[in-house]
Amino acid sequence: MAVSLDMLSLLPDPLLIIIISLLPFKEAIRTSVFSKSWCNNKLFKLTTNIEFNELFFVKSYQPSIKHLQRKAFLDFITFWIDNNKESIIEKFSLKLSMPNNVSELTEKCIAFATHKGGVKHLELDFSDPKWVEYNNVAPYHKFHEPMFALPKHVYDELKGIQILKLYSCRFVEKDLLNFHALKEVSFGWMEVSIFLINSLISNCKMLESLSLKRCWNFSEFYLRDRNQKLKKLVVDNCSFQYELFRVVAPNLKFFKYSGMMSYFDIKGCPQVEVADLDFSTEFGFGGKGYRLYNFMEDFYSLKVLTVCSYFLQVIPHGSDMLRMERNFNIRHLTIKTQLNKSDYRGIVFMLRSCPMLQCLTIQLGCARIWPNYAQPFASAPKNFWTENVRIYECLKSSLEVLEVKGFQGFDKSEIRMLAYFIQSGKVLKKMTINMEKDIILSCNRNLDLNPRKFAEFLLKVPRASTDLEITIC
Known part of the structure; x- marks a missing residue:
C-alpha cells in the first residue's frame, strides 16, 4: 500500500515561514490545510x-x-x-x-x-x-x-x-x-499640498514611485524630481484649482493619469515608456483636440499606451486630423471603446500613427458620447470596416496579436471589425476574443450569440495571414 508523502513537512521551519510570507495573507491562512506540520505548529501565524x-x-x-x-x-x-x-x-x-x-x-x-x-x-x-x-x-x-x-x-x-x-x-x-x-x-x-510632494521627493532620495488618489488642494500640479530617481507616477482623479499639470522627472518610465484634461507639460519626462490616460470624467467635448494633440507630442518614447473613448473622440480634432506628425514608437496599444461612431476616427488615427504596433488590445465597454461632440469627418458606422478599406502600415508589417476583451456579439460592428483584422492583418499570428459577461451585464445588455456559430463564421472569413490562430473564451 502506497503511503503519500508530505514533501512540505520535510522542509525546515525557517524556509516554510519565508514561503508563507511571500503569499497574500488570505492565502497564507488557507495553507493550514496543506500540511500537518503547518497546521499543528501553526506556522501560518508566523508570516x-x-x-x-x-x-x-x-x-x-x-x-x-x-x-x-x-x-x-x-x-x-x-x-x-x-x-x-x-x-x-x-x-x-x-x-x-x-x-x-x-x-x-x-x-x-x-x-x-x-x-x-x-x-x-x-x-x-x-x-x-x-x-x-x-x-x-x-x-x-x-x-x-x-x-x-x-x-x-x-x-x-x-x-x-x-x-x-x-x-x-x-x-x-x-x-x-x-x-x-x-x-x-x-x-x-x-488633502495634500504640492509643497509636501516636492519636499518628499527632495528629502527621500530613493523615492521611485508616487501615487495620488482622490487628493485635493493643489493650486497647480508642478512636480520636480531633482534627484532623478522617480520612475512611476500615478495621479488618479485629484482636484486642482488650476489646469496646469507640469512634471519634470527625467527618469520617469510609467505615467498614469485619470481626471480632467489639463494643460499638460511633460517635456521634462523624455523617457516615459508606459502611459495610461483616462479622461472619461470630462464634462464635455469642449474643443480640446489641440490641447490633447500637443500633449501627445511629448510622448514619442512610449512603447505601451492605454487610452479611453474620450481620447479617441478628441484626438482627431488636433493639429492634424489624420495622424500624428511624427510616428509613435508604440508596440502595445490598448483602447477602451464601445465602437460607437464617435470613436472610429480616433481608432484610425492611432493605427496610422503607430506603424510599429505589435499588439492591439480592444477593451469593449459601455458607450458614451460627450456633449457638443462633432465628428471631424462624416462616417457611416455600418460601412466603416467594409467600404474603402485601407490597410495601415502596422497591419502590413508588425501587428501580430489582437486581443478583444468584453466581446458582446449583439452589435454587428464588432463582428465587422474582427473580419477586417482577419482580412487585413498580413502578419497577424494570434487573435483572442474574450466574452466577459460582467461587462455585458453592467451595460444592461444580453449576450445573444452562439459561440459555435460565431466560430464557424470566423473560419469562413478569408485570412491575410496563414499563421493566424483564433481563440474564443
Missing part, C-alpha cells in the same frame, strides 16, 4: 506579511448582517494580536472603515505592527467603501476629512520604512519627511 482587510469579512449590504460581519472582522483582529504578540512583521496592511468607532483597537493594531520597528511596508486605508467614485460621471468628489491620525510613535519606530500607503489618514508633514528610506509613497482621500 511576516499581515493584511487585515474588512472587505474579506463584510460582504453584505444589509445593516444587520453587515454589523455581524464587521464584528467578526474586529474579533479576528483582536484574536490574532493577542496570540501573536512576538511576531516579526515586515509588511502590514489595515483596511478599516469608521476607525474612530473602534479607535482603541485601531491604535492597538498599528502598535502591534510597528512595535519592533521592522516594518518595511505599511498600508493604512481608512476610506469608506460607501464613498462614491463617480466613475464616468463627474471629476469631483466630496472632500472627506481624514478618518484617523497616524499615531506619534510611528514616526520614531519606522525610520527604515520603504513603502508607505496612507488613505484617509492624517499625518504630520514635517515628521513624514524624516522617512529617508522611502521608495514608494501612496496618498488617497485626503
Whole structure:
C-alpha cells in the first residue's frame, strides 16, 4: 500500500515561514490545510506579511448582517494580536472603515505592527467603501476629512520604512519627511499640498514611485524630481484649482493619469515608456483636440499606451486630423471603446500613427458620447470596416496579436471589425476574443450569440495571414 508523502513537512521551519510570507495573507491562512506540520505548529501565524482587510469579512449590504460581519472582522483582529504578540512583521496592511468607532483597537493594531520597528511596508486605508467614485460621471468628489491620525510613535519606530500607503489618514508633514528610506509613497482621500510632494521627493532620495488618489488642494500640479530617481507616477482623479499639470522627472518610465484634461507639460519626462490616460470624467467635448494633440507630442518614447473613448473622440480634432506628425514608437496599444461612431476616427488615427504596433488590445465597454461632440469627418458606422478599406502600415508589417476583451456579439460592428483584422492583418499570428459577461451585464445588455456559430463564421472569413490562430473564451 502506497503511503503519500508530505514533501512540505520535510522542509525546515525557517524556509516554510519565508514561503508563507511571500503569499497574500488570505492565502497564507488557507495553507493550514496543506500540511500537518503547518497546521499543528501553526506556522501560518508566523508570516511576516499581515493584511487585515474588512472587505474579506463584510460582504453584505444589509445593516444587520453587515454589523455581524464587521464584528467578526474586529474579533479576528483582536484574536490574532493577542496570540501573536512576538511576531516579526515586515509588511502590514489595515483596511478599516469608521476607525474612530473602534479607535482603541485601531491604535492597538498599528502598535502591534510597528512595535519592533521592522516594518518595511505599511498600508493604512481608512476610506469608506460607501464613498462614491463617480466613475464616468463627474471629476469631483466630496472632500472627506481624514478618518484617523497616524499615531506619534510611528514616526520614531519606522525610520527604515520603504513603502508607505496612507488613505484617509492624517499625518504630520514635517515628521513624514524624516522617512529617508522611502521608495514608494501612496496618498488617497485626503488633502495634500504640492509643497509636501516636492519636499518628499527632495528629502527621500530613493523615492521611485508616487501615487495620488482622490487628493485635493493643489493650486497647480508642478512636480520636480531633482534627484532623478522617480520612475512611476500615478495621479488618479485629484482636484486642482488650476489646469496646469507640469512634471519634470527625467527618469520617469510609467505615467498614469485619470481626471480632467489639463494643460499638460511633460517635456521634462523624455523617457516615459508606459502611459495610461483616462479622461472619461470630462464634462464635455469642449474643443480640446489641440490641447490633447500637443500633449501627445511629448510622448514619442512610449512603447505601451492605454487610452479611453474620450481620447479617441478628441484626438482627431488636433493639429492634424489624420495622424500624428511624427510616428509613435508604440508596440502595445490598448483602447477602451464601445465602437460607437464617435470613436472610429480616433481608432484610425492611432493605427496610422503607430506603424510599429505589435499588439492591439480592444477593451469593449459601455458607450458614451460627450456633449457638443462633432465628428471631424462624416462616417457611416455600418460601412466603416467594409467600404474603402485601407490597410495601415502596422497591419502590413508588425501587428501580430489582437486581443478583444468584453466581446458582446449583439452589435454587428464588432463582428465587422474582427473580419477586417482577419482580412487585413498580413502578419497577424494570434487573435483572442474574450466574452466577459460582467461587462455585458453592467451595460444592461444580453449576450445573444452562439459561440459555435460565431466560430464557424470566423473560419469562413478569408485570412491575410496563414499563421493566424483564433481563440474564443
